[in-house]
Amino acid sequence: MSAKRRFGTLTEPIIEGLIRFCGISAILFVLGIFFFVFREGADFLVTKLDVKQFLTSQEWYPDSPSNKRYGVLALLAGTASVTVLAMVIAVPFGLGAAIFISEFCSARLKEIFKIVIELLAAIPSVVWGFIGLTVMNPLIIEIFNAPIGLNVLNGGIILALMSVPIIVSIGEDALKAVPDTYREASLALGATKWQMVYRVLLPAAKNGLLAAALLGVGRGVGETIAVLMATGHAVQIPDSLLDPVRTLTATIAAELGEAPVGSDHYQVLFIIGILLFSITFVVNLVADLIVKGIKGK
């Protein structure tokens, strides 16, 4: 046996072991995230937290000297309002664009659009926040005569622009997954492209399109810096689109720096982290199951 060969038989099990270890690392990291986030908040969660108050009270006064109250209802409402508005804007536009790019435009134009969308998806969230602050803010004050332009509307629009590239690319994948024979069959029957899209492609791709929308929701709920900069800072349940709000993510980002390590406030912020982790976990799981459903067929 040559030296090289012997070296090979020695290193190979090591490398394969390493590969296997890296393979299961994703599981370790997910468990690790849950464990460490939970660990920091566990003490307060088990001993002092009034779960009912936490989820149903809108009084968020972590700094009050006499009576600290930790109710996240208003923060949940902030996250929900901004995300819902973003999806109302982004889902129709994103799916419309996906349909246009996938079915109506020429192959060359399609390549260009796909590249542009990829570039748009790369814009950092802090730059989006900056756009909300410097471009959208004065525009909203001007157009709606609002006292302040940092509000649900601003955050929703910014979040919509951020989620559109994901929705377009996943939506386009879903349409691409519909076999060409479906298209050919409907066109051969004399259907126009629109009839084909409406009657054949949309029903066939509906699961994929739903998953695209859900992933947009996941992104919206989890987005931090952009909504922190664009939504204003009022902890309240919004009455109108022009009310400033504060989301779950923004609260952690804004207050974690000031909360002393180990204090009640600090631990509550980690509990909010667990809440966020759970929400996005469920949303992504559902989206994944829907996508798997398509592939399984």
Next chain:
Amino acid sequence: MFTETALVRKKQRTEIAAKAVFMAMTILMILPLVMILAYLFYKAIPILSFDFLFANPKNGMRGGGIWAPFLGTMYLVVISLLISAPIGVFAAVYLNEYARDNWFTRIINLAVVNLAGVPSIVHALFGLGAFVLFAGMGRSILAASLTLAIMTLPVIIASTKESLASVPRAFREACWNVGATRWQTIRHIVLPNSISGILTGVILQVSRTAGETAPVMFTGAVFFKKISEGDIFAYNLFDQCMALSMHLFTISTQVPDVPKALPYGTAVVLLGTVLLVNAVSITLRVYLRSRKKW
């Protein structure tokens, strides 16, 4: 002769209307963005210069350039990718080449999908709890890079898996048939044939890492740190650093009376870096795809 009936005319009208609506939606989505980006560049022009890039922030962030945050971002990007790229590529090799189709593999895939969906602020909490406090690294470049590495890992796994899967199975079978082992096949056939796809996937993560703010805010990036100008080895692994993304956040929200052009300049440098890296990655991909032999 064939004449159009009312029904056909109606069909054609709807067809044109539908196409116009979808096109309008696509354009409405892209055009304002292009305009906004052009506006940012326009506002930043007065300040963009080499001095801006190579000078530290001065006067309590109200003057000077962006050297310290720019270099800090470079450190975070390079170190985090040095950590996540090998782990991610190996994990993808495992999933694509070794793993059998069973419940355990499904759990790994599920974990990858969910890791990709974890909000960035939760990554920040994890980084703070695990690296900064538990592992005792303190707020440092190392802790922030590890946090970013775990964040980019699932995306690198996904893109690598895709490029590995695009190598035809016949290549592997031919290699096994001449007596190569599994690892030899991977090392000499599968990886060389998919390296372009793997690389573009990793390069794409440069831009994502450079832009992230929340995960570094509590794990390593600081408000202000003075370093020697022009020295690319100014930071140490256990130092705290400034980061471009966080710098933009602080000068546009936390510091009063910042000269107008300063945040615009910072935003444009950040945006320019990110878009440049992406453009390189896309060009590379188009070029390599055109040279593909199968």
